[in-house]
Amino acid sequence: MQRVGEVIEASTTEFTAQCYELYQLPPLGSLAKTREGELELYGVVYNATTSSLEPGRRPIARGKDEVSEDEIYRSSPQLLKLLKSEFGALVVGHKQGDRTFHYLPPRPARIHGFVYLCPAEEVRSFSSSFGFLNILTGSNLSVPAEELTAACLRYISQAYEDRRRFLVAAGRELASLLSGQLNRLQAILERIKQ
Amino acid sequence: MNQERQRLGLVIRGSLNKGIEVRLDGSASVEDMAVGRYVTIEGQKRRFFGLVTDVSLGVSDPRLATAPPDVSDPFISEVLKGTSAYGTVHILPQLTIGGDVTSLLEGPQPVKTVPGHFSSVYLASQEDVELVFGQEDKERFWVGNPLDMETKVCLNLVELVKRSNGIFGKSGTGKTFLTRLLLIGMLQKSAAVNLVFDMHSEYGWAGGSERGGKVKALKQLFPAKVAVFALDEESSRRRQVSTDFIVRIGYDEIAPEDMVLLRQTLNLTEAATEAIYQLYRRFGWDWLRQTLELKDADETRALLDELHIHEATYQNLRRGLGTLRRLAFLVPKAGDNAVKRILEYLDRGTNVVLEFGRYTDITAYILVANLLSRRIYAQYRERTERALGEDTAPPHPLVITIEEAHKFLNPEVAGQTIFGTIAREMRKYNVTLLVIDQRPSGIDDEVMSQLGTKITCQLDNERDIDSVLAGLPGKSELKQVLAKLESRQQALIFGHAVPMPVVVRTREYGSADSYKSLTAGEGLSQKQAEKDIEELWE
Ligand SMILES: Nc1ncnc2c1ncn2[C@@H]1O[C@H](COP(=O)(O)OP(=O)(O)OP(=O)(O)O)[C@@H](O)[C@H]1O
Numbered sequence: 001m002q003r004v005g006e007v008i009e010a011s012t013t014e015f016t017a018q019c020y021e022l023y024q025l026p027p028l029g030s031l032a033k034t035r036e037g038e039l040e041l042y043g044v045v046y047n048a049t050t051s052s053l054e055p056g057r058r059p060i061a062r063g064k065d066e067v068s069e070d071e072i073y074r075s076s077p078q079l080l081k082l083l084k085s086e087f088g089a090l091v092v093g094h095k096q097g098d099r100t101f102h103y104l105p106p107r108p109a110r111i112h113g114f115v116y117l118c119p120a121e122e123v124r125s126f127s128s129s130f131g132f133l134n135i136l137t138g139s140n141l142s143v144p145a146e147e148l149t150a151a152c153l154r155y156i157s158q159a160y161e162d163r164r165r166f167l168v169a170a171g172r173e174l175a176s177l178l179s180g181q182l183n184r185l186q187a188i189l190e191r192i193k194q
Numbered sequence: 195m196n197q198e199r200q201r202l203g204l205v206i207r208g209s210l211n212k213g214i215e216v217r218l219d220g221s222a223s224v225e226d227m228a229v230g231r232y233v234t235i236e237g238q239k240r241r242f243f244g245l246v247t248d249v250s251l252g253v254s255d256p257r258l259a260t261a262p263p264d265v266s267d268p269f270i271s272e273v274l275k276g277t278s279a280y281g282t283v284h285i286l287p288q289l290t291i292g293g294d295v296t297s298l299l300e301g302p303q304p305v306k307t308v309p310g311h312f313s314s315v316y317l318a319s320q321e322d323v324e325l326v327f328g329q330e331d332k333e334r335f336w337v338g339n340p341l342d343m344e345t346k347v348c349l350n351l352v353e354l355v356k357r358s359n360g361i362f363g364k365s366g367t368g369k370t371f372l373t374r375l376l377l378i379g380m381l382q383k384s385a386a387v388n389l390v391f392d393m394h395s396e397y398g399w400a401g402g403s404e405r406g407g408k409v410k411a412l413k414q415l416f417p418a419k420v421a422v423f424a425l426d427e428e429s430s431r432r433r434q435v436s437t438d439f440i441v442r443i444g445y446d447e448i449a450p451e452d453m454v455l456l457r458q459t460l461n462l463t464e465a466a467t468e469a470i471y472q473l474y475r476r477f478g479w480d481w482l483r484q485t486l487e488l489k490d491a492d493e494t495r496a497l498l499d500e501l502h503i504h505e506a507t508y509q510n511l512r513r514g515l516g517t518l519r520r521l522a523f524l525v526p527k528a529g530d531n532a533v534k535r536i537l538e539y540l541d542r543g544t545n546v547v548l549e550f551g552r553y554t555d556i557t558a559y560i561l562v563a564n565l566l567s568r569r570i571y572a573q574y575r576e577r578t579e580r581a582l583g584e585d586t587a588p589p590h591p592l593v594i595t596i597e598e599a600h601k602f603l604n605p606e607v608a609g610q611t612i613f614g615t616i617a618r619e620m621r622k623y624n625v626t627l628l629v630i631d632q633r634p635s636g637i638d639d640e641v642m643s644q645l646g647t648k649i650t651c652q653l654d655n656e657r658d659i660d661s662v663l664a665g666l667p668g669k670s671e672l673k674q675v676l677a678k679l680e681s682r683q684q685a686l687i688f689g690h691a692v693p694m695p696v697v698v699r700t701r702e703y704g705s706a707d708s709y710k711s712l713t714a715g716e717g718l719s720q721k722q723a724e725k726d727i728e729e730l731w732e
């Protein structure tokens with residue numbers, strides 16, 4: 001299982017994790033998980049950021065005399081220590097024992113909890129039903145809910161051999177979830193269509 | 195439950211009276227849902243059996259209709275079909291099939307409730323349909339097949355003949371073909387004998403088909419059970435019909451009541467019909483001959499004065515009676531009594547078809563059908579009553595088939611004709627009717643309501659449709675079904691002989707195979723088979 005970071009901030013609905021390596025960010029919409037006691041919390045990655053470690057200190061442009069971008073990091077190796085990559089994850093469900101629940105867990109994630117990217121098999125078992133779509137489409141984050149939902153579905157679909165079939169099924173679920181909200185439905189469908 | 199059955203969708207709303215609405219699954223195509231098809235609904239406690247009465251399209255968001263999405267994209271269209279844009283079918287639940295053993299034994303029961311929300315709906319399987327309409331047996335006759343199904347729809351003919359029945363449909367829709375089938379069914383499965391007034395000579399020997407060629411009729415298929423009586427000897431001979439009896443009717447057999455029915459067709463005034471009664475009182479059974487023989491002389495005038503018949507009335511009457519005089523089967527004195535002969539055959543259990551040959555005009559038909567039926571009925575009545583009193587066997591139940599039924603059963607005359615009486619009193623004297631008509635709205639409402647089973651082919655006149663369906667639960671839904679029948683060889687059957695209304699493609703009639711299947715078990719007599727072979731050499 002690929003470890004991608006560590007929880008540095010947590011609430012009932014989301015957690016923020018910092019990556020161990022600069023720029024080693026999981027993709028938008030990917031399914032990450034972290035453990036809290038016997039619970040495993042699932043989160044959909046959104047809003048990845050890379051910024052200065054010290055709040056208030058912003059990086060400055062350094063490449064004027066360099067020939068390539070990589071040269072900048074090479075000539076100032078301390079840079080890697082001054083920057084950090086972080087990402088937020090929207091909690092979309094949890095697992096207790098063998099059972100997966102598509103609703104919020106009773107407790108938030110723990111700080112310093114390790115964060116892993118779910119392997120394909122777990123992605124499939126998580127998405128064997130579409131209950132999680134409700135949280136995604138109802139989210140109110142810096143990333144538009146349609147954008148995030150579409151990204152998540154695109155990501156999950158990669159775990160399936162028949163991607164199209166998965167996406168059609170998800171689309172149909174969305175159609176009933178968003179009945180009466182045609183514009184939103186169409187926005188998502190446009191973003192997942194094959 | 196059952197893997198092979200195709201699930202159509204889910205019950206979403208409805209009522210017992212108006213039927214229920216089913217939202218189709220995306221995988222079920224609206225275009226496969228024909229009105230008139232059968233479905234089963236898996237309720238929690240029991241299964242329901244119903245009929246598709248309407249198919250419609252819905253959208254979950256009205257904007258979808260005004261600004262349709264890009265359905266040229268197969269992905270989008272696949273997602274939206276059945277979800278945001280979906281089909282619904284309207285279903286009239288008719289029967290329930292219980293889950294437990296006792297209700298299985300009792301068989302399908304009329305519905306008293308509706309299946310719960312989100313019950314699954316399936317196309318009815320062959321077994322379901324068979325369970326409801328039964329298999330052919332010694333009482334049930336296969337009349338047709340449900341649309342798009344191989345299963346047989348069978349009528350219980352023993353039940354059927356207990357009431358008067360009707361076959362309706364506009365011209366060319368298959369009434370005659372259906373009637374032939376039904377007559378064969380009755381002849382095989384019920385204890386009843388038939389008397390058919392065959393206006394166009396198509397039931398006894400051979401009939402025409404719009405597909406060209408001829409089709410066999412009853413006597414060719416069941417020579418031992420059918421007798422052909424003919425009014426028009428010449429026509430029968432020309433068509434090489436093997437007739438059993440040539441019917442002649444004596445002037446002295448025509449009663450004033452028979453004339454009342456002819457008022458319209460003979461253009462008789464009210465006063466002229468009155469005059470007939472006067473003349474009858476004067477001359478008795480000889481009234482017609484005497485009246486026809488009246489000369490333009492003083493005695494005649496004196497007679498008319500005496501009977502208070504006006505000159506104009508007399509002229510009107512003479513013109514009317516003149517029409518009768520042209521009917522060659524009417525003779526001053528008939529040697530052999532047709533009624534007696536018909537009864538002899540009926541008593542032996544032989545079915546009688548009376549062909550009219552060239553007398554296809556309505557006057558002859560009304561006169562003869564009414565006159566013979568009235569007297570046969572009188573005999574039946576007497577014998578049934580006697581049987582009750584003396585504990586003897588009553589006569590064979592009799593079914594009288596008449597065409598153009600509205601001429602006998604319209605509101606103006608239904609109260610006076612024998613047919614009105616028979617239709618109204620059910621089977622009191624062991625006689626019922628099979629009425630065939632293309633204008634059912636012309637038939638008296640009360641008579642229509644007495645018909646036990648109605649079989650109707652396509653009708654397009656609103657009033658005809660209303661009159662056929664009057665009083666039926668789910669009428670407005672069935673109206674849809676009726677209006678959508680194909681223009682030929684399809685019929686809606688409802689009433690006593692079927693557990694629920696059913697649309698059928700009428701059993702094929704007219705091919706060699708059809709004759710074989712219709713006469714199977716009957717064993718086309720060896721003689722007939724030999725004759726058929728002989729005919730090959732002629
Ligand atoms: N069961 C059937 N099997 C085969 N052909 C049929 C059947 N029913 C109807 N047809 C076809 O439809 C044509 C019309 O049927 P039919 O003569 O019974 O109509 P109808 O209702 O009696 O018409 P009309 O009112 O003019 O007497 C037939 O000639 C035949 O070709």
Ligand SMILES: [Mg+2]
Pocket residue numbers: 369370371
């Ligand atoms: Mg006909």
